[in-house]
Amino acid sequence: MNFNDQLKSLFVPESEIPEEFAIHEELHQREYLCDGEMRSWTGPVSEVYSPICVPDAQGTLQRKFIGTYPICTDKEALEALDAAVNAYDNGRGEWPTMSIDNRIKCLQKFVFKMNEQRSLVVKLIMWEIGKSHTDAAKEFDRTVDYINATIDALKDIDRQSSRFEIEEGVVAQIRRSPIGVVLCMGPFNYPLNETFTTLIPAIIMGNTLLFKPPKHGTLLHYPLLKAFQESFPKGVVNTIYGRGATITPGLMQTGKINVLAFIGSSKVANDLKKRHPKINRLRAVLSLDAKNAAIVTKNADISLAVNETVLGALSFNGQRCTAIKIVFVHKDIVDDFLIKLGEAIAKLKFGMPWVPGVSLTPLPEPGKPEYLKECIDDALLHGAKVVNENGGASLASFVYPAVVYPVNEKMKLYREEQFGPVIPVIPYDSIEEPIKYQIDSPHGMQVSIFSNHAQEIASLIDPFVNLVSRVNINSQCQRGPDKFPFTGRKDSAEGTLSVVDALRSFSIRSLVATKMNDKNKELINEIVNHQDSNFLSTNFIF
Template identity: 25%
Template sequence: MENFKDEYNKSFINGQWVNGDTGKNYDILNPYDESVITTVQLASLLQLKQAYEIAEDRQKDWAHSSVKNRKEVLRKAAEFLENNREEIIRIANLETGGTLLKVELELNLTIDVLKETFNYIDSIDDIKEVPASIDGKRNKIYRQPLGVISSISPFNFPMNLSMRSIAPALALGNTVVHKADLQVGLTGGSILARAFDYAGLPDGVFQSILTTPDEIGDEMLENPVVQLVAFTGSTGFGKHIGEIAGKNLKRVALELGGNNPFLVLRDADIEKTVDAAIFGKFMHQGQICMCINRIIVHKDLYQQFTEKFVERASRLPYGDQTDPDTVIGPLINKKQAEEVMNIIEKAEKDGGNVALKGKREGNLLTPHVFIDVKNTDDIAQTELFSPVVSLIRADSDDHAIELANDTIYGLTSAIFTSDLEKGEAYGLKIDSGMTHVNDQTVNDAANVPFGGNKQSGLGRFGNPWVIEEFTKLKWISVQEEYREFPF
């Protein structure tokens, strides 16, 4: 992994590390000080189209390879990530702006996703028989790979959110053309390509393209060989993908935005609740689709919770993400920082009550807490993706549920209560794909149905639910006895 950023700052096409042929360069920056980490030559639309031709050509051979062979490739890819842990963490720490705690967690999740494929990789060979109404007939249901998959991943958890689509796709016999957000092209693309290269994955089965949407347009959505588009990112672009995929009858697996509520019920333990809320809001500067967006507190606990939460938030260490003590690092880029400042300024202009005013230093923003927010306020209905949070007062526990559901999103949620049975019952009332009782909203695992409701996405990741996303079913009937026909 020595000199990785200079050797592998390229696209990985047909088993080769190649520079883009657009003649255009892109500087990948450290979000903290905007120093150049490496420079990428952007891949072209023609190179992307060639990658799809190669992926289609190699897919059937990969699909017909043995389960043992596919498992060994995935095992060695996980081995590469584990053996190069220190250097991978260093690269991801610099490139993503995530703290050392965050990038180590992400690497662990990425390895877990690979290892979980061992528990379902042989499902592609399962053959199910169902009863037949015609004498002498046998009905067999086969599971087959879809074919070629487009994978598009975001900047915030690029390694894990890429592998979450790539690993099951490969395990189940598909080929993948992948594009990471170029801001984190090493972490979200090149590190994974290098892992599969090390693992001996046949050329063209996985390909990583380093480029921008301006160069390739909607090719990853429209290319005729693509059978499924796996995307994690904004709801706006997810709708665009859904529109194009629907028009072309392609499948989608979409994990989109969230406006995740954290509910503090009347009987909650305040100290434990504050601990969880601090982590769930400020992990990776709030730049996680699962992060807490709204904290909804029963009126009887509102004042006490607010005081303790604000005090804790005000003391969080911030600064250079390479410092092991840093909790709040930089936002991903200048544009994101400016957009968040615009949200804050508008909320303040609209009369927002600020209990903790953050400060901006370059791309870094310290915690900013609005209190006495109405759930209908713009700031409460906006996915903030930053260390900015809204505190909302609920008149009752039931009212807290109503407020939680009053959003177009439904990704994840959390409830704190001393009555676990009540917490679980209330959790079922929240219209989100996931609810965590006496925990915060940022939870992930490779063996749970991960995904959202409403405008937070379509489909579910995780074993075994992801199998349905990346495979198709085929009915084969075998007439073993002569069948009499009426004419």
């Protein structure tokens, strides 16, 4: 069977899809969560087509139609904003004034209800964005683990804050308090996990929020709306649907959004921030563009570098902000590296998301195969070649990985974030070349350095820690573990995320202070002993 026939065989008739993973009924969402109510929607809807294609009667591949969701307008978005503003009530609402202990109980209730929807959510992740069943299940389970870790981290923070501090005759209790209304927008590549890494800490710290699901990966959130409704007071979580360019500018222009939590492009983030009438009042928590480089020196273990590059560049088809998106290889070893890289890619299993052990799957963005072909053609025009067998071959929504070499500054692949299964490789002579690339790059998220020479690694660590936010030694770029800080320099991020950092990002330190005299001590003791305040309290959460 030639390679084109292999590609055609990937897309099977619906009758051959394993029953466990088949979608027999379309999911038509006709409601959204606002002010504690599941409100009906009778207006226009957006149709959802899966990257998984099935052949029609004529054998033509068609993206599988799996459902619809509301296309709401400014009116519904502003109603949701009003609900969040009213629930926060200038910090006087039920949720922002609730004790940490009771907020945690609400979140634990949500996790229980969320777990009840695991099977459906995992299946929708597969069908909406083409993620393998194994990775879709991991995304769900990792999200639950993240929520539980967030609860534990908040308990630790609260325990440390449950005591009074005395300095220079002043006694104070310092705690973290919410900021206000949060607009939360997540990405399609991790539509559940990365969305919840901002949404969950924003909620648990006492903020109220508007939640806009990503364009690809919208339906998978629908089964969780009831869980939000039943777990939190009304108005704490409100969902908004529709075209981002239509509904989000108006929300920002009101000036009522206190925190922008956004994972996407720096261009969109900048546009949204500029629309806020008081940018100085807006806190932004942003995870944005990245063009993470791998640097393979002549002292590297080539096999290790190849294996980590394949993982880093092609996990979920390279559709990760932390993916390795350009590789610098010393000219003395580049030929060997390319041969082994091609061999490693050839061993990757490709197919539909339900196929056991599959590594390469269809791409969710309808225009992505054409864009990647455009990038490859541009590189060929400027002197590069596709050096791995079958590299760049595509059919419908599937693109086979392409190793493009040698890449230079004239090519799109040199600067643009391809966000797909294309690996640009640049040969270098002097280590100053990849350093200069990073200096000139608008991005500054991570770098991977491959070498077994301690002094060489040390000489690269010192410049790169000031150019990117994470230097990976002999390993791929990645976000985890979730307790490690995740951020970036330049256009790659604003603010820091981790289990603990996210809690800080969505809160501010507040304190109650008074001079140490008998009358004030009596007042403080009375408030604490009678548990009259949720803030001024020595209660200890176990």
